[in-house]
Amino acid sequence: MVDSPFSGFVWMMGSRVMTNGRLRVAVLKDRYPMQFMTARHSRHELDWRRFLPFTLLSHRLEGFTVLAPGKRVDLVHSSNRIPLGVQKYILSFEDSAPRRFGFAQDNLLTRYMDDCIGSHRCRRLVAMSYFARRRFLHQHRDNPMLPALQDKLTVRYPNIILRDAPDPLRDDPCTELVLTFVGAHFARKGGCVAVKIAEKAKAAGLPIRVNVISPLEMGAAIWTDPEREGFYDEYKDLLTLDNVDYSARLPNDVMRGKLRQSHFCVLTTFADSFGFSGIEAMAEHTPVLGTRVCALPEVVQDDVNGILIDMPVDSLGMWVRPADTPRSSPAYEGYFRSEVDRIAQGAIERLAPLVGDGETVQAMRRAARATAEARFDSHTASQYWDALYAEVADEDLASVPRRREPLLPDPAPLKRSEFGGSFAYSFDSQQH
Incomplete structure (x- = not known):
């Protein structure tokens, strides 16, 4: 298991802190993506935490963060950024994990981030789409930890609140x-x-x-x-x-x-x-x-x-x-x-x-x-996330993290483009 240089922050984690099966989950309070990737109608208490944006120092440091101190929690759910110094967390991501934009080559920092998501502290990796899953697998194609990463890798689409209202254009003639x-x-x-x-x-x-x-x-x-x-x-x-x-x-x-x-x-x-x-x-x-x-x-x-x-x-x-x-x-x-x-x-x-x-x-x-x-229904998604939070909270930190649900095949197998050109892909050059 990886020892974080921010190990002083692990005090925020605790044993079961709420009763009747209700958990307290620290959730990364980003600008908006996180709300699409968590339970909007949770039976648990979601403790939305501010975080230290290391991107203020350098765009290369987008891949990890430190959450603000707060009440003791059962686990942490972060999006895109590895939450340093916590003992048990779920990491959901939009496109790649860890984010290493700006690093063309492996180095001590990128290897440290890989070790973080490969450790038992990272209990699940949740891709926002099968596209994100493809990018993740490509990113780690030469990583010796890939089998262990795949064991805890799953896919869950974003969710949104659906208003119970009829289509206002249901009788529109579409003349404009x-x-x-x-x-x-x-x-x-x-x-x-x-x-x-x-x-x-x-x-x-x-x-x-x-x-x-x-x-x-x-x-x-x-x-x-x-x-x-x-x-x-x-x-x-x-x-x-x-x-x-x-x-x-x-x-x-x-x-x-x-x-x-x-x-x-x-x-x-x-x-x-x-x-x-x-x-x-x-x-x-x-x-x-x-x-x-x-x-x-x-x-x-x-x-x-x-x-x-x-x-x-x-x-x-x-x-x-x-x-x-x-x-x-x-x-x-x-x-x-x-x-x-x-x-x-x-x-x-x-x-x-x-x-x-x-x-x-x-x-x-x-x-x-x-x-x-x-x-994308938020109620269905909330049931999924609540069950996953309970599942992860009950897991022994010494146990090997593994998803329980089956991973469905990629629903959008790609065909080679009709436009021609090279299909050689450089993960890092796409971003910066």
Whole structure:
């Protein structure tokens, strides 16, 4: 078992601290991903803990953290970051674990983090998707601890609260289509595509209106984006089109209201660990217009609960961008611009026949809601997480961690892209 340099913090762990089978679980209080990966209606007491963000010192230190002191707890549930100094924890993750972005080679720190998740203190590893599981297995393909890691590796989709309300567009004739894009990272998540769809629709005389909700974060700090600030002027100018409604930020309930009144959610992402706006849309009966990349093909079935535009991807499902082409170069800008245009044109070609076809759109909306109910319902998820917390709390720390539930086959086996290009995959270079 790994001895942490923060071993002084282990006092926060205790034996069963609550009665009647009710546990106290320390949960990482991040900005928002953690709420999708824990029990929203728990029978246990969830103690949401602030944490020390080592990324303030360096982006390379995203893979671990220290939780704030608090009451004694039975176990810790953390997301993406290894909680140092605790005796028993569950680690759920969006895309890879441990996060070692910025480290091209193994070193003492990355090996220490691997030892942490391989120790008996880490009782379960919970991937947010089968895409995340593929990335994890690829990341640890040469790790001698891989068999032990696989024993405690499982998959659980995010969850969301489903309102018990009918579809407000159930009788809509779809004579005008409304699309809504939501995402802080404007270019990476598909905002450039969204406004290009609006531009192309206007030029073609198609009645398509686009809502954009984004603080417009883009550029050098985001690993998919062209670096030059002026590159984005042509897309920002499109926010003023008369068929575009732009908001920098909206409260979550207002944002979900926009999705509820939209015919499609736009998630034409270049790289996304999951895409929470997609499941928020499905919860509101709204299908997803997305790209066939990362975890989206697990969630969106083309022509059933949404529309998928093909992307050049590698064997793990990651977007393939030009090799050895700096993001600061005109060549990269040209490629990114051409991809935005291609995806937008593909979207227009798929959307145009749906104008006035309320029957087809309604079928997609029913399927989108059914997907949310079957896969993302918060009550079902709460039962899963509560049972897992009880299971882990009862385990002897000296025992070998092993998941009890069977792991289902990957539901989205990848096919080689029709776009050509190399399928050699570099885990670390995708992020920084």
